[in-house]
Amino acid sequence: MISLFEIQKSAKVSLSNKNIFFDEIYFDSRNIITSRTGIFFCFENDEKKAKKYIIQALEKKCTVFVSKFSFSFPNSVEIIYDNPLELLQKCAKNYLEKFKHLEKIAITGSNGKTILKEWIYQSLKDKFSIVRSPKSYNSQIGLPLSILQTNENHNLGIFECGISKVNEMKCLQEILVPKIGILTNIGKAHLENFENEEELINEKIQLFKTCEIIIFCNENSKVENQLKKLNSKANFISFGKNEKANIQLLAVNSNTISVKLIDKFVDFKVVFTDDANVMNQLGLIALLNFYNVSINEIQEKLLHLEPIEMRLEVKNGIYNSIILNDTFNADLTSIPIAIQKLQHLNQKNKLVVITDIFESDKDENEVYQKVFNWLNDIELRHIYCVGTHINKYKKLIQHSVTFYESTEELIQKFNSKNLNDAAILIKGSRKFKLEKFAKTIEKQSHDTVLEVDLQAMLANLKFFKSKLKPTTKVMVMVKANSYGTGTYEVADFLEHHQMDYLGVAYADEGVQLREREISLPIMVMNPEQNSYDTIIDYQLEPEIYSIRVLKLFIEKLEEKAISQTYSIHIKLDTGMHRLGFSFDDLDELTTICKNNPNLLIKSIFTHLASTDENDVEFTEKQIKLYLKMYDFITQKLNVIPIRHVLNSHGVIHFPHHQMDMIRIGIGMYGFSSDEKTQSQLKNVVTLKTKISQVREIKQGESVSYNRRFIATETTKVATLPIGYADGISRKLGNGNFYVIINNQKAKTLGTICMDMMMVDISKINCQEGDEVIVYGENPSINEVAKICETITYEILTSIDSRVKRVYLH
Numbered sequence: 126m127i128s129l130f131e132i133q134k135s136a137k138v139s140l141s142n143k144n145i146f147f148d149e150i151y152f153d154s155r156n157i158i159t160s161r162t163g164i165f166f167c168f169e170n171d172e173k174k175a176k177k178y179i180i181q182a183l184e185k186k187c188t189v190f191v192s193k194f195s196f197s198f199p200n201s202v203e204i205i206y207d208n209p210l211e212l213l214q215k216c217a218k219n220y221l222e223k224f225k226h227l228e229k230i231a232i233t234g235s236n237g238k239t240i241l242k243e244w245i246y247q248s249l250k251d252k253f254s255i256v257r258s259p260k261s262y263n264s265q266i267g268l269p270l271s272i273l274q275t276n277e278n279h280n281l282g283i284f285e286c287g288i289s290k291v292n293e294m295k296c297l298q299e300i301l302v303p304k305i306g307i308l309t310n311i312g313k314a315h316l317e318n319f320e321n322e323e324e325l326i327n328e329k330i331q332l333f334k335t336c337e338i339i340i341f342c343n344e345n346s347k348v349e350n351q352l353k354k355l356n357s358k359a360n361f362i363s364f365g366k367n368e369k370a371n372i373q374l375l376a377v378n379s380n381t382i383s384v385k386l387i388d389k390f391v392d393f394k395v396v397f398t399d400d401a402n403v404m405n406q407l408g409l410i411a412l413l414n415f416y417n418v419s420i421n422e423i424q425e426k427l428l429h430l431e432p433i434e435m436r437l438e439v440k441n442g443i444y445n446s447i448i449l450n451d452t453f454n455a456d457l458t459s460i461p462i463a464i465q466k467l468q469h470l471n472q473k474n475k476l477v478v479i480t481d482i483f484e485s486d487k488d489e490n491e492v493y494q495k496v497f498n499w500l501n502d503i504e505l506r507h508i509y510c511v512g513t514h515i516n517k518y519k520k521l522i523q524h525s526v527t528f529y530e531s532t533e534e535l536i537q538k539f540n541s542k543n544l545n546d547a548a549i550l551i552k553g554s555r556k557f558k559l560e561k562f563a564k565t566i567e568k569q570s571h572d573t574v575l576e577v578d579l580q581a582m583l584a585n586l587k588f589f590k591s592k593l594k595p596t597t598k599v600m601v602m603v604k605a606n607s608y609g610t611g612t613y614e615v616a617d618f619l620e621h622h623q624m625d626y627l628g629v630a631y632a633d634e635g636v637q638l639r640e641r642e643i644s645l646p647i648m649v650m651n652p653e654q655n656s657y658d659t660i661i662d663y664q665l666e667p668e669i670y671s672i673r674v675l676k677l678f679i680e681k682l683e684e685k686a687i688s689q690t691y692s693i694h695i696k697l698d699t700g701m702h703r704l705g706f707s708f709d710d711l712d713e714l715t716t717i718c719k720n721n722p723n724l725l726i727k728s729i730f731t732h733l734a735s736t737d738e739n740d741v742e743f744t745e746k747q748i749k750l751y752l753k754m755y756d757f758i759t760q761k762l763n764v765i766p767i768r769h770v771l772n773s774h775g776v777i778h779f780p781h782h783q784m785d786m787i788r789i790g791i792g793m794y795g796f797s798s799d800e801k802t803q804s805q806l807k808n809v810v811t812l813k814t815k816i817s818q819v820r821e822i823k824q825g826e827s828v829s830y831n832r833r834f835i836a837t838e839t840t841k842v843a844t845l846p847i848g849y850a851d852g853i854s855r856k857l858g859n860g861n862f863y864v865i866i867n868n869q870k871a872k873t874l875g876t877i878c879m880d881m882m883m884v885d886i887s888k889i890n891c892q893e894g895d896e897v898i899v900y901g902e903n904p905s906i907n908e909v910a911k912i913c914e915t916i917t918y919e920i921l922t923s924i925d926s927r928v929k930r931v932y933l934h
C-alpha cells in the first residue's frame with residue numbers, strides 16, 4: 126500500500142517527520158475503521174461540509190487527510206491540494222511506475238468488462254500472480270484504488286476502465302499506460318453524453334493509445350478503423366461473428382461453440398451459451414491464445430469458468446434482521462467491500478457467516494490472516510465459520526465464533542434468536558451454497574416482492590444530471606414512500622451519492638428519515654398544523670404556502686422559544702392553483718418576514734402545471750410570473766434564496782429554466798412520457814411473484830368470480846398469489862394484460878381477485894414455484910398504466926405496503 130511520503134511527494138509538499146504506510150484509503154468518513162491506519166481523501170467542495178467530514182474522520186482516529194481547505198487541526202497531518210481526486214490519480218500513477226515488471230491489461234467496453242476480467246483472472250491465476258480491480262471498480266476513483274493494491278509479488282495486473290463522459294478515458298490511460306488492451310462490445314450505455322457513436326467509440330479507445338496488443342470485438346464495423354487510426358503500431362486481434370474476425374464464432378449449439386481460431390477450426394465445450402457470454406468467452410479465448418495457452422488447456426479453462434454475481438442483495442430477515450446476501454463468491458477482493466457494507470448498516474448487533482476461501486494462487490495462512498484482520502477490526506457479535514479449512518485458523522479470530530463443517534450443519538444448529546435486530550453478512554464460496562441458509566432466515570411474508578434496482582436509479586439520476594450544469598442542485602422527491610419504492614432505503618442510498626435535498630409530502634415521512642440518521646436537508650411540502658412541533662424537533666424545513674401557515678408557524682417557533690434562524694421554503698402559485706402565495710400576498714409576506722429575521726428563506730419555488738411540449742406558452746408565462754414574484758420578494762428582503770421550478774419532465778423540455786435547483790421524481794424511478802428519454806432510462810422497479818398452483822381445465826369450464834372466462838379448449842391455468850389488494854388493478858383481468866413466465870407471455874384469465882389472479886400457461890413450460898414477472902421492464906409499467914387508463918405515478922404508488930421491497934445494490 127501507499128505511504129504518506131509517496132503521497133506528499135506526488136502532491137509536491139514538504140515531507141512530515143514520520144512516514145506512515147496506509148492500509149486504507151477513505152472517501153466517506155462514515156466508512157472509517159478506527160483500528161486501521163487510513164488516509165481520508167475529502168472530495169467535498171463546500172468548506173463547511175468538508176470541515177464536518179474531517180472532524181468525523183479525526184474522531185475515528187484517522188488523522189491524515191487530503192482536502193482543498195486547510196483547518197490546521199492539532200495532531201493531524203493535512204495535505205492541502207486543490208483537487209484531491211486529481212492527487213489520488215497522480216499518486217496511483219506514480220505508485221504504479223515502481224512496478225516495472227508488472228504486465229498491464231486494460232479492459233473497457235460497454236458490457237462484459239467485469240465478467241471478462243474475472244474470467245481472465247480465473248484462467249490465468251495458475252500462471253501469474255495477479256492484481257485486479259475489485260468487483261467493478263473502474264471509475265476515476267475505482268481505477269486508482271485498484272492500482273494501489275499492487276505489490277512486488279504481482280506480475281500481471283488486470284484493470285477495468287469505465288467512463289461516462291468525454292475526456293475521462295484520457296485520464297485513465299495516463300494513469301495506467303497498459304500494454305495490452307481489450308475492448309468488449311460497444312453498446313448504447315452513456316451514449317447520451319456524447320455527440321454520436323463515433324465520439325463514444327473514440328473516447329473509449331483512448332485507453333489503447335499506447336498499447337502493443339489490442340484485442341477487440343469487431344461486431345461494430347466502425348471500431349476497427351477508428352482503432353487503427355488511433356494507434357497504427359499495435360498488433361490487432363479481433364473477435365466476433367464477422368468473417369474478418371481473427372477469432373470468429375461460427376456456430377453456437379446447446380453446449381458447444383464452434384470457433385475459427387486464426388487458422389484452426391475448433392469446437393469448444395462451454396457452460397455459457399447466451400449471446401453476451403459467448404462473446405465474453407471469445408474475448409477470453411483471444412487472450413489465452415495470445416499467451417500461447419494450448420487448445421486443450423483453453424478447453425479445460427472454459428469448462429471451469431464460474432458465473433460472477435456482482436450484486437450484493439440486502440433483504441429483510443426474520444426477527445427484524447437485515448441480511449446482506451453475498452453467497453456466490455468469497456475472495457480477497459470482494460470480502461472487504463462486503464465487510465464495509467456491513468459496517469455501514471445501523472444495526473448494533475452484527476454477525477458474519479463466512480466459509481472456506483479458495484484462492485489457489487495464494488498461501489492459505491496468509492489468506493485467512495488477512496480476512497480475520499479485516500473482521501477483527503470491526504465490532505461484531507459473533508462469527509459463524511463454515512468449512513473444513515477455516516477452523517484451522519481459530520487462533521486468528523478475536524471475536525466469539527462457532528465452527529460448522531457444512532452449510533447443512535449450520536442450518537440445523539443455527540439459533541435464529543441471535544438475529545434479533547441484527548445485521549448479518551453471509552459471504553461464502555459458491556460451492557457451499559450458502560443461499561440455502563439465507564433462505565431459511567429470510568422473512569417469508571409471501572412470494573411477491575418488489576425489486577428496486579438502486580444502481581439503475583443512480584444511472585437515471587446521472588442521466589438527468591447530464592442535462593444540467595454541474596452547479597445545479599438536485600432535490601430528490603422521496604414523497605409517498607419514494608413513489609412506492611421505500612422512503613428510507615432510497616434516501617439512505619442517495620445520501621451517499623451527493624444529492625442536495627430531499628422532498629417529502631408529510632412531516633412523518635421526514636421523521637422516519639431523521640430517526641434513521643439521514644442528515645440531508647428535508648423539505649416538507651404539506652406541513653400540517655398539528656405537525657409543526659415534529660417539524661421543528663426533527664429539523665425539517667416546511668414549505669410555507671400562505672399567510673395563514675406563515676403566521677401559525679411563526680407562533681410555533683415563538684412558543685418553542687426557538688431563537689436561532691429556522692429554514693423555510695416559500696411556495697408561489699403561478700398557475701397550478703394548488704398551494705402557494707399569489708402576487709397579492711407578497712406585500713404582507715415580505716412585511717412579516719422583515720419583522721421575523723430569524724426566518725431563513727432557503728428557497729423560493731413554484732410548480733409547473735404542464736411540462737410537456739404542448740403547453741410551452743403557458744409554462745413560459747408561469748416562469749415569467751415566478752421570476753417577477755421572486756424579484757419582488759428578494760428585493761424587499763435583500764436575500765438570495767435558491768430558485769427552483771423544474772420537475773423531471775421540466776428538465777427534459779425546459780433545461781434553460783433549471784435555475785439553481787431542480788426537483789426530480791418520476792424520472793429517477795425510470796419513467797418519462799417522452800419516448801426518447803424513456804428509451805435512455807433504466808428500469809428500476811420489478812414486481813415479481815411465484816406460481817402457487819397449476820391445473821388443467823377442460824373446454825367449457827370457467828375461471829374466477831362470475832365465470833368471465835370460459836375455456837374454449839383444454840387450458841393450463843396458473844394461480845398467482847397477488848391481487849387487487851396488492852395493487853393489481855381489476856382492469857388488468859380478463860385477458861387485458863399478460864405477465865412473463867420463463868420469458869413467455871401468460872395472459873390473465875377471468876377477473877382479478879383480492880389476493881390472487883390466474884393466467885394462461887397452456888403454451889408455457891413451467892411449474893409451481895416458478896418465478897413470474899408481473900411487471901417491470903417487460904411488461905412495462907407504462908403498458909400497465911395505459912391499460913388502467915392512468916399514469917405510471919399511480920401504478921407505482923398503489924403497490925401495497927405488504928409487498929416486500931428488496932433492494933439490489
Ligand SMILES: *Cc1c(COP(=O)(O)O)cnc(C)c1O
Pocket residue numbers: 602650732771772773774788789790791792
Ligand atoms: C412530486 C413533485 C415533484 C416531482 O415531480 P416528477 O414529475 O415526479 O419529477 C416536483 N415538485 C413538486 C412540488 C412535487 O410535488
